[in-house]
Amino acid sequence: KAGVTQTPRYLIKTRGQQVTLSCSPISGHRSVSWYQQTPGQGLQFLFEYFSETQRNKGNFPGRFSGRQFSNSRSEMNVSTLELGDSALYLCASSSGQGRTEAFFGQGTRLTVV
């Protein structure tokens, strides 16, 4: 069974640009969550999607958005990039039905210059 796949692995963007990251969950999983990981703040929850609907959202500005498609694949978008958005962005997949276990992808390393 394939794991969680995130693309791309690495990205370099300039301040003010926007970026889209992609995540394919484990087959059969309907929940996708996104996290930001930085050395200072650790792992922080961005948002969670289940069956194409955002179920929960962390404490991040509106520049961070996401969506989920009917095949459960998800994308997150960050607009008007800031230097502080440089981080490892992680996607986690879970069944979304009563089980809390989340399985992570390898992440996308975003560097904003």
Add this chain to the structure above:
Amino acid sequence: GQQLNQSPQSMFIQEGEDVSMNCTSSSIFNTWLWYKQDPGEGPVLLIALYKAGELTSNGRLTAQFGITRKDSFLNISASIPSDVGIYFCAGPHSGGGADGLTFGKGTHLIIQP
């Protein structure tokens, strides 16, 4: 919001030693998850705990769900070089369901040959 406090922050041990780390919270958690993260990779789920007092093993790893539901412990027996990494505890935001995880800051495990 909910916070998870992990200790110790770092551990320097000799190969073959046993390791013990813990995670505490001011809030009750209904689920405790333990993850390990290697550099440049996403966290890998090690053990999931769902019941107060539960003790679960996964090879040389043993984790316990504290009876107060406000803490959890992870032990590693007879450490080996590949145990090096960062260990995170995590629990669901609202105590249940797949609506995002709160993570501790991690315990860095370093093994000296």
